Amino acid sequence: EDKVVQSPLSLVVHEGDTVTLNCSYEVTNFRSLLWYKQEKKAPTFLFMLTSSGIEKKSGRLSSILDKKELFSILNITATQTGDSAVYLCAALTSGTYKYIFGTGTRLKVLA
Amino acid sequence: ETGVTQSPTHLIKTRGQQVTLRCSSQSGHNTVSWYQQALGQGPQFIFQYYREEENGRGNFPPRFSGLQFPNYSSELNVNALELDDSALYLCASSLGLNSYNEQFFGPGTRLTVL
Numbered sequence: 001e002d003k004v005v006q007s008p009l010s011l012v013v014h015e016g017d018t019v020t021l022n023c024s025y026e027v028t029n030f031r032s033l034l035w036y037k038q039e040k041k042a043p044t045f046l047f048m049l050t051s052s053g054i055e056k057k058s059g060r061l062s063s064i065l066d067k068k069e070l071f072s073i074l075n076i077t078a079t080q081t082g083d084s085a086v087y088l089c090a091a092l093t094s095g096t097y098k099y100i101f102g103t104g105t106r107l108k109v110l111a
Numbered sequence: 112e113t114g115v116t117q118s119p120t121h122l123i124k125t126r127g128q129q130v131t132l133r134c135s136s137q138s139g140h141n142t143v144s145w146y147q148q149a150l151g152q153g154p155q156f157i158f159q160y161y162r163e164e165e166n167g168r169g170n171f172p173p174r175f176s177g178l179q180f181p182n183y184s185s186e187l188n189v190n191a192l193e194l195d196d197s198a199l200y201l202c203a204s205s206l207g208l209n210s211y212n213e214q215f216f217g218p219g220t221r222l223t224v225l
Contacts, residue, residue, distance in 0.1 A: 006153075042115075042218045101155070
């Protein structure tokens with residue numbers, strides 16, 4: 001059965017800290033790994049990773065995929081209170097092109 | 112905002128009733144996927160529609176059904192509602208079935224079944 005596992009489930013840090021969120025996957029017909037940020041309702045897109053070893057960056061956020069070890073990490077440096085959210089990763093499968101989501105990591109950044 | 116809209120925003124129903132949720136995809140997007148997100152969980156894939164045809168389905172019973180219209184908007188219908196159907200229902204639109212096209216999520220419909 002396809003599955004995506006995220007760790008830790010929750011995390012509390014102080015502003016300025018650096019955090020690393022983990023995502024491992026076991027998915028047949030894997031195509032891409034995506035990261036989303038969910039604050040209230042709609043998840044907002046952060047990154048799509050398709051190739052191994054190529055880091056994607058957007059400001060203080062970065063992510064990388066390891067297709068051999070079947071995992072991805074999301075790094076957030078110099079965290080701010082506005083980074084408080086649930087971070088979801090999802091594996092995209094080919095064929096039906098469905099997204100298989102993990103449970104998410106709930107990040108709380110304290111001022 | 113992504114341009115994907117959903118209605119209604121909130122809905123309260125009782126067990127056994129039927130519900131219809133609506134989604135308007137982002138302009139130009141011909142693919143719509145529906146997800147169920149229970150509290151504290153990640154979204155679970157229900158099904159996907161591409162050019163008015165169902166393109167894939169997750170592990171949901173037949174009382175969950177859908178429709179996509181020629182303008183690519185979509186409906187999710189749930190019959191014989193159960194308490195466990197209480198969740199946030201998200202739709203996401205994308206352009207085609209290319210795996211390199213990201214999905215854009217709508218704000219969701221919060222369904223409560225009493």
